[in-house]
Amino acid sequence: MTPNNHFQQQNNKQYTMNIPVILRTADQTRKSEVNIPYGMTGNEVIENAVDNWKLPKDVTYTLVNATSNHVLNSSQAVSDQNVKSGDLLSLDNTLTAG
Amino acid sequence: MNLSAKETTQRPNDRYDRHRLIEGFDQERLALVDAIVIGAGAVGNEVIKNLALLGIGRIDIHDFDLIEIHNLTRSVLFHEGLVGRSKAEAAADACRNIDPNVTAQGFMGDFRDRLSVERVRAADAVICCVDNHEARIALNRLCLLAGTPLLNAAIDAWEVSAEIYPHTPTDAAACYECWIPSAIYESISARYSCGGLRKASIEQRRIPTTTLTSSIAGAALVSLLLQHVCDLPTRRKFSVQSRSRLLSLTAEERMISRNPVCPACGIYGKLPVIIPCRAESSPVGIYPTAQDEESELIFSEPIITGWHCSGCHQSHALLARARDYDTSLTWCPECQAASRSVSIMDSATPSSLRALSAGRKLPLQFLYSPDSRPPFLLSLSNRLNDDS
Ligand SMILES: [Zn+2]
Ligand SMILES: [Zn+2]
Numbered sequence: 001m002t003p004n005n006h007f008q009q010q011n012n013k014q015y016t017m018n019i020p021v022i023l024r025t026a027d028q029t030r031k032s033e034v035n036i037p038y039g040m041t042g043n044e045v046i047e048n049a050v051d052n053w054k055l056p057k058d059v060t061y062t063l064v065n066a067t068s069n070h071v072l073n074s075s076q077a078v079s080d081q082n083v084k085s086g087d088l089l090s091l092d093n094t095l096t097a098g
Numbered sequence: 099m100n101l102s103a104k105e106t107t108q109r110p111n112d113r114y115d116r117h118r119l120i121e122g123f124d125q126e127r128l129a130l131v132d133a134i135v136i137g138a139g140a141v142g143n144e145v146i147k148n149l150a151l152l153g154i155g156r157i158d159i160h161d162f163d164l165i166e167i168h169n170l171t172r173s174v175l176f177h178e179g180l181v182g183r184s185k186a187e188a189a190a191d192a193c194r195n196i197d198p199n200v201t202a203q204g205f206m207g208d209f210r211d212r213l214s215v216e217r218v219r220a221a222d223a224v225i226c227c228v229d230n231h232e233a234r235i236a237l238n239r240l241c242l243l244a245g246t247p248l249l250n251a252a253i254d255a256w257e258v259s260a261e262i263y264p265h266t267p268t269d270a271a272a273c274y275e276c277w278i279p280s281a282i283y284e285s286i287s288a289r290y291s292c293g294g295l296r297k298a299s300i301e302q303r304r305i306p307t308t309t310l311t312s313s314i315a316g317a318a319l320v321s322l323l324l325q326h327v328c329d330l331p332t333r334r335k336f337s338v339q340s341r342s343r344l345l346s347l348t349a350e351e352r353m354i355s356r357n358p359v360c361p362a363c364g365i366y367g368k369l370p371v372i373i374p375c376r377a378e379s380s381p382v383g384i385y386p387t388a389q390d391e392e393s394e395l396i397f398s399e400p401i402i403t404g405w406h407c408s409g410c411h412q413s414h415a416l417l418a419r420a421r422d423y424d425t426s427l428t429w430c431p432e433c434q435a436a437s438r439s440v441s442i443m444d445s446a447t448p449s450s451l452r453a454l455s456a457g458r459k460l461p462l463q464f465l466y467s468p469d470s471r472p473p474f475l476l477s478l479s480n481r482l483n484d485d486s
Contacts, residue, residue, distance in 0.1 A: 026343075043280060058303075060281045069352045071339055074279040076357065092341070094279055095252035095259050097305040098141045098229040 019078070020085050023049060026064075026092045030055075036083070042074035049091055060094040113197070114153055122330045125153060129199065131327050132156040132220065136209050136237060137227035138185040139163070140172035140307050141251050144316025145225050146189050147174050150196040152320065157193055157202045158221075160209040161186040172309045210236060210399060210421075214479030215464055216372055218244035223323055226250040227315075230302065231282045235362070236399075238274035241265050242366035243466065243475060249322055250274060251315035255306045258342040260318035261354070262326065262334050265367070272337040272354040275362035291425050294400055294442040298424040314342050365396070370466060370473040374480065391448055393470050398463035400444040402427070403454055409433030417454070419461045 018035035023045070025031075030053045036045060042063040050057060063072040067087040072078065083089070109115065114125045131154045135146055138161040149157050163185050165176050175192035176185075190204035205212050218224060218240055226237050226248060234250060241248040242265055251260040264271045290296055318340055325333045342349040356363065400420040406413045407430045420442050428436040446454065451465070465476040 046279075060279050060285070062277070062279055064352060066350075069350060071277045071352050071354045073277050073355075073357045074281070075359070081355070093254070093257070094282065095254050095257060096229065096231065097253050097307045098137050098139050098227045098251065 019083055019087075021083060022086070022088045024066075024088065024090055025049075025053070025055070026090050036078050038079040039077045040079070041077055042072045042081075045078060045089070046074065046091065055091070060096075062092045062094045064090045064092050066090045113199075117152070122328055123324075124328045127328055128153050128324075129155045131222050131323075132158075133323065134158045134160070134213070134218065134221045134224045135227060136160045136213075136224065136233070137229065138175075138189040138204075139169065139227060139229060140309065140312035141253060141315045141319075142185075142227035143173045143175050143189065144309075144312050145227055145251075145319050146193060146202075147196070148316050148320040150193040150200050150202065152324070153197055153199060155199075155201060157190070157200060158205065158217075159186045159189050159193075159202065160205045160207070160212060161189070162206060162208050172307060172312050174309070209233075210463065213240065213463075215240060215243050215475055215477055216374065216479065218246050219372065221246055222327055223247045223249055225319055225323065227319075229305075231278065232286050234274060235278075235286075238263070239362055239366045242273055242363060243370060243464075245369045247326060248274065249319045251319050253307050253311040253315050255308060256311065256344045258311050258314045258318065258344075259339055260315055260322065260342075261337065261339045262322040263337045263354075264326070264335060266335075270356055271335065272356040273360060273363040273367065276337070276357035276360045277339075277354050291428075293428075293440055294420060294444075295402075295427060295440055296421065296424040298426050310344055314344070318342070365468050366466075368468055368473040370468070370475040372475050372477055374477045393467050394445050394447060395451060395465040395467050395476075396445045397443065397465060400442050401461060403441045403443055405438040405440045407433060407438045409435060409437040417458050417461060 017038045019038070020033060020035050023032060023034045046061045046063060049055065050061070063074060064070070065072055065083055065087055066089065068082065070082065072081050117123050117125050133149055133154055133156065135142055135157060138146060138159055142161065146157060146159060165180050165183050165185055165188060167181055170176055170178065175189050180188045184204060184206040186204035186206045188204070190202040193200050193202035224237060224241050224246055226234055228234060238248060241263070245265055247265055248263040249261065250263070251258065261274070263273050265273065322334065337354040339352045339354055340349060341352065402416050402418045402420050402423060404413060404415040405427065409430055410432045412432070427440055428438045430437045460478060462478050464478055467474050
């Protein structure tokens with residue numbers, strides 16, 4: 001994919017600053033530098049990545065900070081979850097079977 | 099040769115001799131461990147096998163399914179002669195064959211019918227080996243109420259995630275619902291009508307798995323359990339997830355932080371006083387104070403209280419678990435239309451509950467009052483299991 005330097009701003013929120021991070025799929029077939037606006041939720045990051053990278057839509061993704069090894073909560077703002085400039089964020093498939 | 103103190107205390111004919119050589123391994127403690135396993139599928143088989151081989155004292159196994167031929171590629175405890183038998187009972191039999199010192203019991207049925215909060219509180223851990231998020235959410239809330247550690251795993255063909263949620267109120271560790279993506283709640287609600295009835299004819303997607311991932315999940319879960327019950331220095335005080343990938347042979351451990359707006363731990367993590375309600379007494383008669391009279395009682399699960407047909411204006415009162423019905427209940431045979439609106443409740447004040455039940459038995463495990471001081475939980479499990 002072409003680097004998507006500015007994620008689309010959704011829900012008409014006012015974003016003032018961005019956190020530059022590296023976003024990738026867990027299998028590392030997709031990877032790019034992106035700017036995540038302050039206040040953007042994990043869900044919005046996931047939605048953008050699924051659209052931009054044309055990832056399968058029937059998969060439930062979880063956003064993981066692979067630099068700090070933290071699972072991120074999708075409904076909270078990424079900027080509220082200790083994500084720092086340059087961190088590597090990974091889109092994991094949420095596993096279901098048992 | 100330098101024999102360690104451990105090696106010199108070898109007991110003749112000791113089944114657990116090799117275990118005793120492991121630093122921190124407390125076989126006597128393991129013999130007292132009380133574990134509840136939910137799901138005896140691919141991961142459940144591995145977990146149960148590990149627990150029995152390790153000499154875990156008590157293993158309760160819950161599963162509503164029967165053994166099918168396609169289970170046998172991932173079920174070390176089952177064989178062709180067992181096809182058609184209860185998974186829970188067959189797994190319990192296998193435990194006793196592995197180690198007669200183990201007390202194993204199989205419960206065929208939905209854990210929501212059989213597993214009381216008191217039973218979960220008495221256990222050292224609940225090990226969740228189910229195949230769907232809805233059951234995981236129900237178990238998460240049950241373990242939060244009980245204050246009992248929850249161990250959970252999920253797999254696909256090549257990957258494994260295994261988690262521990264210690265649920266110790268002092269540590270304020272995260273719960274399962276602190277991190278799960280909101281898309282999971284959306285996919286669960288998509289299986290229900292707007293009234294809350296299960297939609298008929300929605301099948302779960304089949305996910306391929308193998309014994310390769312289920313065995314890793316079983317090892318990870320039981321390893322987390324051992325560290326917890328033997329209080330090893332590596333015992334996780336906070337919630338973590340381990341993720342293993344077989345294709346790249348990589349694994350890592352991740353922290354799960356508490357979510358301040360989690361839909362579960364704020365409500366269910368209050369460690370309520372459990373008041374057992376005896377079979378013969380009325381649950382709603384017990385409420386004592388005016389303060390409790392005002393506070394909302396959360397049901398262990400939604401119940402149907404009746405339906406009304408907008409076509410023929412017939413009404414019918416009912417007191418039944420919503421999960422036992424689907425949207426076909428909205429069909430009125432007289433009107434030949436889906437014209438019945440069904441009333442479903444998942445909480446009520448004591449007075450409305452009194453009016454509702456009118457002496458009839460509530461098909462619920464418990465009523466939970468999170469806002470009372472102290473929070474309490476009225477357990478109806480004796481009433482549920484005595485004759486229904
Ligand atoms: Zn939580
Ligand atoms: Zn009618």
